[in-house]
Structures are given as C-alpha cells and as structure tokens.
Amino acid sequence: MKAVVYVKKAHPDKLVFCDVDKPVPGENEVLIRVHAVSLNAADYRSMRMGLIPKRRIFGADVAGKVEAAGKNIKEFRVGDEVVGDLAACGFGGLAGYTTAPEKFLIHKPGQVSYEEAAALPMAGVTALQALRDKGSAGKGQKALVIGSSGGVGTFAVQLAKYFGCEVTGVCSTKNVQQTLSLGADHVIDYTRERFLQTDHRYDIILAINGNYPLSACRKILNPKGNYVMVGGSLSQVFKSILFGWLLSIGSKKIRFLSAKPNKTDLEFIMGLLEKRIISPVIDRQYPLERTAEAMNYLIKGHSAGKVIINIQEP
Numbered sequence: 001m002k003a004v005v006y007v008k009k010a011h012p013d014k015l016v017f018c019d020v021d022k023p024v025p026g027e028n029e030v031l032i033r034v035h036a037v038s039l040n041a042a043d044y045r046s047m048r049m050g051l052i053p054k055r056r057i058f059g060a061d062v063a064g065k066v067e068a069a070g071k072n073i074k075e076f077r078v079g080d081e082v083v084g085d086l087a088a089c090g091f092g093g094l095a096g097y098t099t100a101p102e103k104f105l106i107h108k109p110g111q112v113s114y115e116e117a118a119a120l121p122m123a124g125v126t127a128l129q130a131l132r133d134k135g136s137a138g139k140g141q142k143a144l145v146i147g148s149s150g151g152v153g154t155f156a157v158q159l160a161k162y163f164g165c166e167v168t169g170v171c172s173t174k175n176v177q178q179t180l181s182l183g184a185d186h187v188i189d190y191t192r193e194r195f196l197q198t199d200h201r202y203d204i205i206l207a208i209n210g211n212y213p214l215s216a217c218r219k220i221l222n223p224k225g226n227y228v229m230v231g232g233s234l235s236q237v238f239k240s241i242l243f244g245w246l247l248s249i250g251s252k253k254i255r256f257l258s259a260k261p262n263k264t265d266l267e268f269i270m271g272l273l274e275k276r277i278i279s280p281v282i283d284r285q286y287p288l289e290r291t292a293e294a295m296n297y298l299i300k301g302h303s304a305g306k307v308i309i310n311i312q313e314p
C-alpha cells in the first residue's frame with residue numbers, strides 16, 4: 001500500500017511517500033481502508049520532539065471504512081464507515097490502510113463526508129473539552145477565543161455559541177469574515193487592535209494561538225472567570241503550566257488543557273455535525289503524495305480551518 005513514512009535522514013521534510021506492507025489487524029483491532037486524514041499540530045510537534053510512532057507513519061484523525069475485523073471486535077463490521085483519533089494508539093493514518101482498537105473509533109454517519117469526519121476528532125474534542133470541562137461554558141457568558149480561525153478555533157467559536165456564550169473571536173484581517181460566518185458576535189483583528197488593552201471583561205478566555213502575556217489576559221478576565229491555555233507558542237504553554245497556579249490565587253482561574261481522545265465526546269460533537277449545528281471548516285485538501293507540502297503549510301500557523309489529506313488506495 002502507499003504511505004507517508006517518517007525518515008529522519010530524508011531532507012528537507014522527513015516525510016517520504018512510498019510503498020509499505022499493509023498492516024495486519026490484531027484480535028482486538030480493525031483494519032481500516034483510510035479515505036481522509038486531517039493534519040494536526042500534534043503530528044509536527046511529535047515529529048520535532050522525536051516522538052515517532054512505531055510504524056513511523058503519522059496522521060491521527062482518520063476516517064475510512066472497515067476492511068477486516070479481529071475476532072474480539074464487537075462494535076464494528078466489515079464495510080462500516082468509521083472515524084477516530086489514533087494519537088493515543090500509534091497514529092498511522094497517512095496510509096492506504098491502518099489498524100486501530102475499537103475503543104478509539106466511532107461510526108461515521110452516512111450524510112457526513114469522510115473529509116468532514118476526519119476534520120473533527122482532535123480539534124473538535126479539544127475545543128469541547130476546553131470550553132465545557134475547563135471553561136465551564138454556559139448561557140450568557142462572554143467568551144474570548146484567541147485564534148478563532150484555526151483548526152481548534154473554528155470549532156471553539158461554533159461550540160461556544162452552542163453553549164449559549166457571547167463570543168468574541170481573535171484573528172487576522174483575512175479571517176475576520178470567516179469568524180463572523182461561524183457565528184461569532186464580535187471579531188477583533190489582532191493586526192489592528194491591541195485587544196488586551198481594553199475595558200471589556202470576559203468569563204472565559206481560550207488561548208488557542210499566538211503568544212499573549214498571561215498577566216494581561218488575566219486582567220481582562222471577570223472575577224470567577226476561567227482562562228484556558230489550549231495552545232500557541234511553546235513558551236506560553238510552559239509559562240501557563242509553571243505560573244498558572246500562582247496566577248490562579250483568587251477567584252480568577254488559569255487552567256491548562258491536555259485534551260484526551262474520548263469516544264463519548266467525539267460522538268457528541270459528531271451528533272452536532274450530523275444535525276449541522278456545527279460544520280468543519282476545511283481550508284485545503286491535498287493528495288497523500290503531497291503530505292509534506294500540506295504539513296509545511298500547517299506548520300506556518302496560518303491555516304484557515306483544517307488541512308485534509310485525501311487517500312485513494314486502488
């Protein structure tokens with residue numbers, strides 16, 4: 001089968017399109033014929049940290065069809081359409097076929113395309129866990145989504161609206177209309193406005209992208225408000241882990257999210273997608289052989305939504 005394999009010595013991108021053996025599912029696994037994969041920061045960050053999957057194939061968010069099932073598989077049959085986040089079980093999506101234990105998979109509804117389904121798992125579940133579990137999002141709360149136009153941010157804006165929040169998105173000029181079209185009540189163009197120097201106050205701040213001082217963010221948080229560090233620059237992530245507890249003394253809380261793949265959460269947001277309450281924003285699609293180019297685009301940090309890899313195995 002065709003796959004994109006991580007090869008440390010391959011310059012410049014380390015991602016090589018080549019032929020490899022088709023994987024064989026274990027007794028507790030299904031074999032998936034992969035149709036679409038979405039790329040995530042987790043792919044390139046793991047690569048940079050030397051956290052290379054056993055089969056040296058990245059790609060966590062997978063949508064495809066069950067081709068074979070191990071003897072202990074109960075929930076899925078050959079021919080079922082499935083989707084899941086395989087980051088916790090060895091990645092492996094950037095290939096014609098991959099294997100996964102059933103606990104990481106859910107059924108893909110028929111009316112949701114493979115591309116839309118693949119866009120959902122990691123980014124959607126991250127946005128959900130940030131808002132619901134760390135942000136305690138609820139009706140009437142004012143939410144500031146910093147980085148509203150990326151993979152996680154586009155879901156965060158829509159989910160915050162779903163939870164009844166008044167949403168302000170932060171992005172650059174080219175994405176202002178996109179953030180508004182996702183339902184945001186207000187948008188701040190960070191290239192034109194110093195949005196941390198403001199009299200506005202927020203109940204939830206989701207720090208998804210960029211590098212903005214924690215102390216300044218804390219200032220614009222309401223008493224009992226929650227600042228949730230999701231991502232952005234690594235220095236900002238480390239600062240929130242190191243100093244978050246200190247800045248959380250008092251009623252304002254600085255929280256760090258470490259999102260976990262969760263079948264129930266994925267089913268929940270898939271239900272919202274099926275009802276078209278939320279929609280994935282797909283920025284670009286690439287064929288498998290152009291994965292390195294797609295990854296380089298994502299790494300630049302300005303994709304407007306999700307980047308998808310389409311896989312057509314004969």
Ligand SMILES: NC(=O)c1ccc[n+]([C@@H]2O[C@H](COP(=O)([O-])OP(=O)(O)OC[C@H]3O[C@@H](n4cnc5c(N)ncnc54)[C@H](OP(=O)(O)O)[C@@H]3O)[C@@H](O)[C@H]2O)c1
Nearest residue numbers: 041147149150151152172209210231232257258259302303
């Ligand atoms: N904590 C967790 O468990 C967890 C889970 C998943 C992801 N993450 C992290 O979350 C972060 C976002 O992931 P993602 O998939 O959304 O990334 P992404 O799709 O690559 O984000 C790209 C977006 O970031 C925006 N952006 C860039 N610089 C910005 C700035 N200075 N201010 C505001 N927005 C800015 C860009 O908007 P413009 O082009 O308009 O600038 C672009 O639309 C990553 O750091 C990732 O590692 C964390």
